[in-house]
Structure formats: C-alpha cells, structure tokens
Amino acid sequence: MREPPATIGMPVVDVDTPALLLDLDAFERNVARAAEAVRRAGARLRPHAKSHKSADIALRQVMAGAVGVCCQKVSEAEALVAGGVRDVLISNEIVGAGKLDRLARLAHEARISTCVDALPQVEALEQAATRAGVRLDTLVEVNVGGNRCGAEPGAATQALARRVADSPQLRFVGLQAYHGSAQHTRAVAERREKIARAAEWIRATRAGIVADGIPCDLVTGAGTGTFPLELASGAWDEVQPGSYIFMDADYGRDEFDDHWPPFEHSLFVWTTVMSRVEGARAVVDAGLKASAFDSGMPLVWQQHGLEYVNVSDEHGVLRVAPGARTPALGEKLLLVPGHCDPTVNLHDWFVGVRHGVVEALWPVSARGAIR
Amino acid sequence: MREPPATIGMPVVDVDTPALLLDLDAFERNVARAAEAVRRAGARLRPHAKSHKSADIALRQVMAGAVGVCCQKVSEAEALVAGGVRDVLISNEIVGAGKLDRLARLAHEARISTCVDALPQVEALEQAATRAGVRLDTLVEVNVGGNRCGAEPGAATQALARRVADSPQLRFVGLQAYHGSAQHTRAVAERREKIARAAEWIRATRAGIVADGIPCDLVTGAGTGTFPLELASGAWDEVQPGSYIFMDADYGRDEFDDHWPPFEHSLFVWTTVMSRVEGARAVVDAGLKASAFDSGMPLVWQQHGLEYVNVSDEHGVLRVAPGARTPALGEKLLLVPGHCDPTVNLHDWFVGVRHGVVEALWPVSARGAIR
Numbered sequence: 048m049r050e051p052p053a054t055i056g057m058p059v060v061d062v063d064t065p066a067l068l069l070d071l072d073a074f075e076r077n078v079a080r081a082a083e084a085v086r087r088a089g090a091r092l093r094p095h096a097k098s099h100k101s102a103d104i105a106l107r108q109v110m111a112g113a114v115g116v117c118c119q120k121v122s123e124a125e126a127l128v129a130g131g132v133r134d135v136l137i138s139n140e141i142v143g144a145g146k147l148d149r150l151a152r153l154a155h156e157a158r159i160s161t162c163v164d165a166l167p168q169v170e171a172l173e174q175a176a177t178r179a180g181v182r183l184d185t186l187v188e189v190n191v192g193g194n195r196c197g198a199e200p201g202a203a204t205q206a207l208a209r210r211v212a213d214s215p216q217l218r219f220v221g222l223q224a225y226h227g228s229a230q231h232t233r234a235v236a237e238r239r240e241k242i243a244r245a246a247e248w249i250r251a252t253r254a255g256i257v258a259d260g261i262p263c264d265l266v267t268g269a270g271t272g273t274f275p276l277e278l279a280s281g282a283w284d285e286v287q288p289g290s291y292i293f294m295d296a297d298y299g300r301d302e303f304d305d306h307w308p309p310f311e312h313s314l315f316v317w318t319t320v321m322s323r324v325e326g327a328r329a330v331v332d333a334g335l336k337a338s339a340f341d342s343g344m345p346l347v348w349q350q351h352g353l354e355y356v357n358v359s360d361e362h363g364v365l366r367v368a369p370g371a372r373t374p375a376l377g378e379k380l381l382l383v384p385g386h387c388d389p390t391v392n393l394h395d396w397f398v399g400v401r402h403g404v405v406e407a408l409w410p411v412s413a414r415g416a417i418r
Numbered sequence: 419m420r421e422p423p424a425t426i427g428m429p430v431v432d433v434d435t436p437a438l439l440l441d442l443d444a445f446e447r448n449v450a451r452a453a454e455a456v457r458r459a460g461a462r463l464r465p466h467a468k469s470h471k472s473a474d475i476a477l478r479q480v481m482a483g484a485v486g487v488c489c490q491k492v493s494e495a496e497a498l499v500a501g502g503v504r505d506v507l508i509s510n511e512i513v514g515a516g517k518l519d520r521l522a523r524l525a526h527e528a529r530i531s532t533c534v535d536a537l538p539q540v541e542a543l544e545q546a547a548t549r550a551g552v553r554l555d556t557l558v559e560v561n562v563g564g565n566r567c568g569a570e571p572g573a574a575t576q577a578l579a580r581r582v583a584d585s586p587q588l589r590f591v592g593l594q595a596y597h598g599s600a601q602h603t604r605a606v607a608e609r610r611e612k613i614a615r616a617a618e619w620i621r622a623t624r625a626g627i628v629a630d631g632i633p634c635d636l637v638t639g640a641g642t643g644t645f646p647l648e649l650a651s652g653a654w655d656e657v658q659p660g661s662y663i664f665m666d667a668d669y670g671r672d673e674f675d676d677h678w679p680p681f682e683h684s685l686f687v688w689t690t691v692m693s694r695v696e697g698a699r700a701v702v703d704a705g706l707k708a709s710a711f712d713s714g715m716p717l718v719w720q721q722h723g724l725e726y727v728n729v730s731d732e733h734g735v736l737r738v739a740p741g742a743r744t745p746a747l748g749e750k751l752l753l754v755p756g757h758c759d760p761t762v763n764l765h766d767w768f769v770g771v772r773h774g775v776v777e778a779l780w781p782v783s784a785r786g787a788i789r
Contacts, residue, residue, distance in 0.1 A: 064789065097732065142691070194735075195693070195701055195728075195733055196701050322536065322566070330567050335710065335712055335760040336763050336788050340712045341712070359598055361491060362566055377513050386706075388706070392707045414786075415707075415766055418437075
C-alpha cells in the first residue's frame with residue numbers, strides 16, 4: 048500500500064497530487080439523505096460498497112442506519128469483514144471452488160450472503176458449505192432487464208428458489224434484482240418505465256415462489272439512478288445504491304426529480320498544473336491512472352472556461368476558453384471524475400477534508416480486490 | 419498488496435481470475451526484438467517503465483541491452499530504484515517542492531534525470547538540488563507536435579537549455595522529444611509525416627543549442643508506434659518504447675510495416691465465465707476494475723464468435739455470434755486488453771506463464787505510484 052498523500056491537520060492546498068479528496072460535509076449529507084429517504088419509505092438500506100471499497104465508509108453507513116453493505120467479490124467481502132463490517136451481501140455470482148471456499152470460511156466470521164443464477168452454481172455452493180461446515184444464505188438473482196447476470200423471471204427463477212430452499216446446506220433468503228443499465232438512462236420517465244416493468248416481473252415471480260410454499264421476504268436491488276423508483280413501487284424490500292455518497296460526472300448527466308434526495312458531488316481528484324501555455328492549455332498530473340474515463344472526461348470543478356479535453360496515462364490536457372484565466376504552474380485544481388467506482392479503485396487513500404483541512408485518512412481497503 | 423492469484427508451478431487453468439497473465443515466450447521475443455532493432459540502428463534503448471511498472475521487467479530489459487528505463491512519476495522512480503534499477507529518466511515535468519525533494523534524494527542512490535519545459539521548473543529543481551546536495555541531470559522537453567507538455571522548438575527550447583547549462587545545480591543532458599499522439603495514428607504514412615516534421619524541428623533546435631556553445635549529445639523520445647521512424651530519421655539518439663513488450667488491442671489496430679519488429683501479444687487478462695445464456699451471451703468476471711477501457715473493448719483471444727460488447731465495474735458481457743459455441747460456466751478465457759499501461763496499473767501481480775505452467779510471479783512494484 049502506498050504512502051498517503053497527506054497528513055491529518057494539513058491544509059488541503061498542501062495535499063500531494065493526484066489524490067482522492069472527499070468533502071466530508073457533502074459526504075455526510077449524502078449518507079444521511081439516503082438513509083432518511085429509505086427509512087421514510089419503510090424499506091432497508093444496504094449500500095453498495097463496490098463504490099467506496101472502504102470499511103471506514105461502510106461502518107459510517109451502518110451507523111446511519113444501513114443493515115449492512117453489498118459488494119461484488121469475495122476479496123472485497125474479506126476486506127470489509129476484516130475492517131469490522133458484520134453483514135455483507137455479495138450481490139453477484141461467485142464461480143470457482145477456491146473463491147467459494149473463501150466465501151464459506153468468511154461465513155464463520157460475519158453474516159455473508161451471495162447469489163446464484165444457475166443450477167451448477169447452487170451445487171458448487173453446497174459443496175463449499177459442506178467443506179466449511181456452514182449453512183449459506185443464498186439469493187436467486189433475477190434478470191430484470193439489464194441482460195447481464197440473473198435467471199429469467201418466472202419459472203426459471205422459481206425453480207432455482209425451490210432448489211435452494213430444498214438444500215440442507217443453503218438457506219433461501221430472497222431475490223436479487225438489480226437493473227444495471229437503467230441507472231444511467233438519462234430521462235426519469237424512461238427509468239420509471241424500466242423499473243415498472245421490473246417490478247411486475249418481480250411481483251409475479253415472488254408470488255409464484257410463495258405459492259410454491261417458500262417464504263420470500265426479501266427482494267433487494269436498485270442503484271443511485273433508480274432507487275426511489277424501486278422504493279415507490281413497493282416491490283423491493285431493500286435497496287443497494289452505492290454512488291450516492293460521492294456522485295460523479297456521469298450521474299451529473301442523469302435527470303433527477305423530487306423523488307431523489309439532493310445528492311452532492313463529494314469526491315474529487317486533486318491535481319496539479321505541471322505545464323501550461325498561456326491562453327491555450329494547462330496540463331495536469333492526473334490522467335488514466337488517477338481517474339476513470341469509461342464514462343467520459345472529468346469536469347474541472349468551479350473553474351470557468353477550463354475543459355478537460357484530452358487524456359493520456361499520466362496527463363490531462365485542459366483547454367482554456369477564450370478570455371478565461373490560464374491556471375498557474377503548480378496551481379491545484381479539483382476534478383469531478385467521470386465514474387466514481389473505478390476511480391476510487393485507482394487510489395489507496397481517501398483524504399477526508401473539512402473547512403480546507405485534512406480531517407481523515409481512510410484506506411481504500413478493498414482497492415484491487417478483484418477476485 | 420494483494421495475495422497473488424497463483425503459485426509457481428501451478429497449471430495456468432488453476433490460476434484464479436481475474437489475473438494478469440504474461441506469456442513469457444512472447445514477452446522475451448518482444449524484449450529481444452526491440453533490443454536488436456535499436457542496436458542495429460546504432461542507437462540506445464531506454465524502454466518506458468510506465469507500461470509495466472515492474473522492477474523485474476526493467477532489469478530484464480537492461481540485461482537485454484537497454485541503458486536504463488524511463489518513467490513518469492517520482493514514486494515510480496522510487497519503486498524502480500528500490501528494485502535495483504540504476505538509471506531512470508523521469509521523462510516528465512515534476513512540479514511541487516515535496517516531489518522534487520524526493521527526486522533529488524533519489525539521485526544519491528541511482529542515476530536520475532528529469533525534464534523541464536518552463537523557467538519556474540528550472541528554479542524549483544535548482545532549489546531541490548541545493549537542499550539535497552546533488553547536481554541533477556536535466557533535459558529540456560520539446561513539444562514536437564503532441565501539444566501536451568514541452569517548450570516550443572527553436573528559441574524557447576534553446577533559451578531553457580542555456581539556462582540549465584548555466585546552472586551550477588543542474589547538468590544539461592539533452593532534449594526529451596516524444597510525440598504522444600503519433601503513436602496511435604493508424605496509417606504508417608501519417609505517422610512518418612509527423613515524425614519527419616518532428617525530426618526537422620529537433621535538428622534545427624539541436625543545431626541552435628550547439629551553435630550557442632552547449633554540447634547536446636542526447637535526443638531521446640519515441641514510443642512503440644513510431645520508434646523505427648525516429649531511428650531511421652537519425653535525429654534521435656535514444657528511443658523509449660514501452661508497450662512493445664506486451665502490445666494491446668489498440669496497438670493491434672495500428673498499421674505496421676517491415677520497419678517494425680513483429681511484436682506479439684504477450685499480456686492477457688485471464689477471466690472466468692460466471693453466468694451464461696446458451697447461444698446468446700457469456701458474462702465474465704473481468705470488467706472496468708480488471709482491464710482498461712479508454713481505448714476500446716478487450717478482444718477475446720482465439721475464440722471464434724465471442725465479442726466483448728458491454729462492460730460494467732466487475733462484469734463483461736460477451737456476445738455469442740450465431741452458430742458459435744457458448745463457453746461453459748466456469749470456463750476461463752484470455753482477453754487482450756484495449757490499452758496495456760492502465761490495465762497493468764489495476765493489478766498487483768504479473769503471472770508469468772510458459773507451456774501452460776506458472777513460472778514467475780512478479781509484483782507490479784509501482785502499481786498505483788501516481789505521485
């Protein structure tokens with residue numbers, strides 16, 4: 048793990064770059080706002096830790112009322128449990144005996160649940176549970192329109208639920224239902240339509256499972272781009288937003304309405320101008336290895352006339368609009384990353400800042416935990 | 419640093435996923451072919467370590483004849499020197515007193531050189547050299563058409579060279595001249611034109627410096643996409659290709675001719691099918707956090723009818739063409755990453771493989787070394 052770019056008490060202007068800055072006031076407001084919205088809806092909040100990969104942040108979410116967190120990988124779950132998190136849903140299929148053995152062992156230390164979407168996964172999970180001497184909480188993932196993982200709604204999902212419920216090594220917990228591609232559908236109306244269709248599938252599938260004599264008390268899913276819609280539908284019992292604590296440039300392009308709490312940008316890449324041409328460009332020290340570019344360029348935060356237009360491994364080129372000020376050599380700027388999750392994964396530390404001073408240094412404890 | 423996904427002697431099929439696999443035979447041929455091409459041209463090879471971030475690989479390049487390596491960040495240079503590399507050029511401007519102090523201290527341990535493109539950088543470098551009690555090898559970076567960093571050719575560069583040469587704390591070593599955007603210009607003819615123009619600027623600028631009474635024995639630059647052109651021009655004394663050891667899907671789209679050694683893909687992301695729909699799609703466990711997507715999707719290696727069409731944080735969706743085989747659940751596949759450098763930076767280990775068996779585990783020693 049690399050050295051942190053700051054020390055506690057340091058003025059933010061002295062923080063080395065590139066670094067991941069977290070505006071603690073905005074972050075805390077985001078944490079509280081989501082918790083309040085989910086509480087008002089009478090549902091449970093299980094934030095997705097794939098966004099932050101930080102036990103420190105997960106514990107703060109739990110203190111604010113979350114029932115636990117989600118993650119995607121066994122190694123992420125291991126890092127979170129090692130950091131004190133007691134309830135982790137791996138909202139994903141885990142394939143491979145080595146990974147399943149680690150998952151089953153982890154269930155001795157914390158409440159761990161995971162997903163299946165096909166029969167061979169159920170059998171492999173049973174074998175791992177037997178080897179570890181545990182009974183594993185298992186959800187069936189349903190494809191609610193994202194066409195990624197998940198069994199089809201209806202008969203396929205019901206058959207898998209039956210199979211899990213009948214297993215002495217597993218415990219059927221409910222359904223995982225996440226519509227990934229809906230999160231970044233720009234118009235609220237279109238997102239609403241997608242979630243309405245998903246809700247119908249979920250209701251019918253849950254009814255089929257219950258009619259089969261299997262209790263099905265948990266439907267969990269949703270992300271920052273849709274969770275108020277899942278809550279309003281009444282078809283979900285638990286929601287899994289992740290990015291809401293940070294927001295990013297891509298979520299900034301989504302349309303939101305009054306159903307969403309007013310989440311704020313709290314996560315920034317702090318960068319230094321390392322070369323410049325007056326009136327034309329400023330080159331900053333944060334490129335592909337300091338910010339994610341899969342969802343577009345970062346935004347230059349609150350600097351009129353500066354646009355991040357070109358990226359290479361360790362450089363970003365900012366175009367200076369006619370008449371705008373060219374930043375000075377050595378000047379530090381804030382970037383709003385295009386996509387928060389893969390940006391966080393490039394860094395080893397969150398530098399928590401309040402009133403211009405470094406207040407917290409939190410390790411990205413599951414950074415690189417890709418297995 | 420995370421646990422390695424393999425042990426020495428393990429069959430490759432048992433290596434956990436996602437993992438970064440290095441085909442050692444192809445890698446060694448790439449290392450030897452570049453070394454031979456540069457030697458035949460009578461020039462010096464200083465491979466760019468920003469591609470591999472590995473002291474193990476840097477030392478192999480030096481054993482094959484490289485004079486040392488380049489990197490972009492002080493923290494990369496620190497990791498390389500700690501791993502035994504004795505000659506590192508930071509082919510980049512370093513801004514900020516803290517970083518410059520680390521750079522100057524490192525010059526006590528190895529031969530370190532760095533670049534400037536503006537007067538304030540020269541002054542800051544002098545101050546750091548004074549504080550550390552060293553004389554620092556300094557190059558002036560010239561903008562040869564990439565419009566990123568670099569002083570303009572001609573008078574601006576000559577004035578900076580004069581200033582560096584006159585400094586008691588610095589030693590003027592020569593010119594850094596890298597045309598970044600030319601590397602991924604697809605047609606050889608267009609790349610040749612860009613490098614020909616750059617060569618003219620370099621010749622004129624070097625002549626001006628020499629006419630001013632300053633020896634200028636080193637022009638260094640070039641990348642995998644252009645270095646045979648720089649060598650053929652005679653205007654460069656040293657070339658800095660990085661990606662040639664790995665190649666990637668993006669370089670696979672460049673046109674090459676007989677001037678280039680026949681470099682092979684040696685770097686792969688090893689991934690597991692974790693969900694599937696017969697005849698439609700296979701979902702793999704390598705997404706945005708296991709491969710870089712700034713230069714397009716990865717290629718599925720030597721699998722007919724499988725196309726990586728959709729990525730999310732921890733998933734990749736492969737479309738199965740009509741009539742093609744749908745890979746089995748748990749099957750492992752090789753991906754050729756879109757862009758090698760930022761892909762390597764996502765991993766902690768290279769898993770070196772020969773004849774289907776793990777032969778080497780090399781840490782990505784400068785992984786995350788972004789400062």
